[in-house]
Amino acid sequence: MQYCVTSIVMIVKKHSVLILCLVAFGLNAQSDTTVTKKMSIDGEIVTAIVRDGDTLITAELNEASVTSFRKFDSxxxxxxxxxxxxxxxxxxxxxxxxxxxxxxxxxxxxxxxxxxxxxxxxxxxxxxxxxxxxxxxxxxxxxxxxxxxxxxxxxxxxxxxxxxxxxxxxxxxxxxxxxxxxxxxxxxxxxxxxxxxxxxxxxxxxxxxx
Incomplete structure (x- = not known):
């Protein structure tokens, strides 16, 4: 049996960020079920996808630009x-x-x-x-x-x-x-x-x- 593991992974896309909250306990024994529902976080209603006990919270963000550190000649x-x-x-x-x-x-x-x-x-x-x-x-x-x-x-x-x-x-x-x-x-x-x-x-x- 696997014991409780908690992690947060942020996946940045063009117009959205997916905040993946994994809470796994006995994952091998769980069935493959997916449910979409609304839930409240700090008073804000968000959409959550629950699959096999794991919760995927989706949120829309503005596009972010990521560039490397710039070097200058002077x-x-x-x-x-x-x-x-x-x-x-x-x-x-x-x-x-x-x-x-x-x-x-x-x-x-x-x-x-x-x-x-x-x-x-x-x-x-x-x-x-x-x-x-x-x-x-x-x-x-x-x-x-x-x-x-x-x-x-x-x-x-x-x-x-x-x-x-x-x-x-x-x-x-x-x-x-x-x-x-x-x-x-x-x-x-x-x-x-x-x-x-x-x-x-x-x-x-x-x-x-x-």
């Missing part, structure tokens, strides 16, 4: 990387939300007439202004650049083309002119290898949204 390069990481942490939520909104516009305006689509985008823009105008105004130039590159990297499209598809060519040109004033070229897009520090940051932060 202390200056390391300082820039750490600075970019701090800035990326600040703009990350805005990048995810921007990508989410772009996907939403694509999905909900598909096949929509031009006039109706413009009205939809205009109403959505009003909603977003209330929530994001103040925090986005406080971003530095470098933070703004990282935000733009995060969006371009995920959507594989220059910001100019994104603005043109959602708004209009005139609007995209207006933002391109303003962007140049702050040192951005919205037509350029993300170019791998152009900025090694930026490459590392974009690899570290997963902004994908489906």
């Amino acid at each position: 202390d200056t390069q390391k300082r820039w990387y750490l600075k970019y990481r701090r800035y990326a942490n600040t703009v990350y939520p805005y990048a995810v939300e921007s990508i989410k909104m772009f996907r939403k516009v694509e999905r909900e305006t598909e096949g929509m007439k031009k006039k109706k689509r413009k009205k939809y985008v205009r109403n959505l823009q009003k909603e977003l202004k209330k929530e994001f105008t103040d925090p986005l105004k406080s971003l530095s130039r470098t933070q703004g650049k990282i935000l733009i590159k995060m969006i371009e990297y995920e959507l594989d499209t220059p910001m100019y083309d994104l603005l043109k598809s959602v708004k209009s060519g005139f609007s995209a040109s207006k933002w391109q002119t303003l962007g140049k004033f702050y040192g951005y070229n919205l037509k350029e897009g993300y170019i791998p290898g152009d900025d090694p520090i930026m490459d590392a940051i974009l690899q570290d932060f997963d902004v994908s949204y489906e």
